[in-house]
């Protein structure tokens with residue numbers, strides 16, 4: 001009898017809670033509802049955890065997806081109701097080798113048994129960081145030789161912007177409309193989307209914008225310019241690839257005026273487009289290369305690489321030109337080294353090209369206007385934002401994770417782990433097609 005009572009109370013509480021948390025959300029906006037959530041002890045715990053998540057952990061939107069994660073393995077994430085989700089997002093291009101890749105996990109465990117943080121960045125010789133930067137240098141074209149390790153992508157961008165200013169002695173920075181480079185003040189200053197930065201002004205002065213892929217705008221790069229920062233493939237804008245030798249022409253212009261070309265490879269880097277770095281498709285070598293996300297195999301990391309001549313300017317006038325406590329952390333560096341070895345020693349990059357073809361072949365529907373991007377950095381550009389929302393939320397209900405892009409509301413993100421199998425791609429694409437068929441004109 002008591003148990004019956006308890007079950008009834010659980011049911012009433014959970015229904016009330018779910019209706020509360022979903023009100024005012026994108027779920028209601030698109031008339032989306034989760035079908036009969038099973039009510040048991042686990043889901044009661046979930047409800048209380050979600051409540052605490054919303055109450056105590058700072059949120060960045062009023063309507064987070066709030067999936068409660070139990071565990072993750074390979075291409076799958078499992079929630080606390082043991083529902084399995086095929087992951088076509090990979091932590092937003094970060095879990096390049098899927099979840100808990102054994103090589104990454106073993107490298108982390110091995111490092112945990114030796115030492116954790118021992119000193120601020122760059123003072124002590126720590127094997128995993130040295131091996132990582134040395135291996136990177138061997139894989140990069142000359143003169144990209146010295147790498148500075150940071151804790152995140154946005155911090156690497158900060159370092160790269162400072163480096164361009166320090167090396168050239170100039171202050172002007174040029175960035176692209178609709179560019180995304182991170183969320184700290186410097187990175188925000190070079191973000192090309194006014195709506196998202198207006199509230200945080202004043203930002204860095206002397207920042208100007210050009211249109212990505214527009215050659216006429218290259219005149220705006222002058223002898224006053226310290227650095228031009230571009231994403232090799234524009235991510236938040238909708239996965240826009242450079243056309244007509246654009247990046248090569250930007251580099252030529254930079255050389256003419258003595259400015260540095262900074263390429264942000266935080267998203268396309270580490271094999272996602274079928275080469276280790278996206279710029280390797282476009283016959284151009286940046287002066288400063290910025291990386292992050294997939295570099296860590298699921299751990300937080302960033303880095304920027306330049307020639308010794310450029311990078312060494314951070315050592316003097318002033319000395320300690322860029323410092324961090326945790327950058328180059330031995331555990332993160334070990335994870336990153338294992339990730340880099342796995343990506344470069346396996347056939348993963350070659351397979352990326354074939355996997356892209358499979359996605360393009362399987363995802364054909366009248367609502368898909370275009371598939372943008374390269375390799376496993378793809379976005380479906382659909383009829384309108386409402387269709388994009390219905391695909392993303394409908395697929396989630398069917399156990400497939402997709403996501404939005406920052407500045408293109410008609411886009412659906414597909415950036416699975418590089419380790420995703422062809423069968424998993426077929427399985428996920430079948431779900432997308434099934435959901436597409438339910439969307440009414």
Ligand SMILES: Cc1ncc(COP(=O)(O)O)c(C=O)c1O
Pocket residue numbers: 152153154155157180181182183231235264265266267292293301302
């Ligand atoms: C192209 C690009 N640059 C910079 C960043 C910022 O990296 P992080 O979120 O690690 O600071 C991101 C993250 O989404 C990105 O996609």
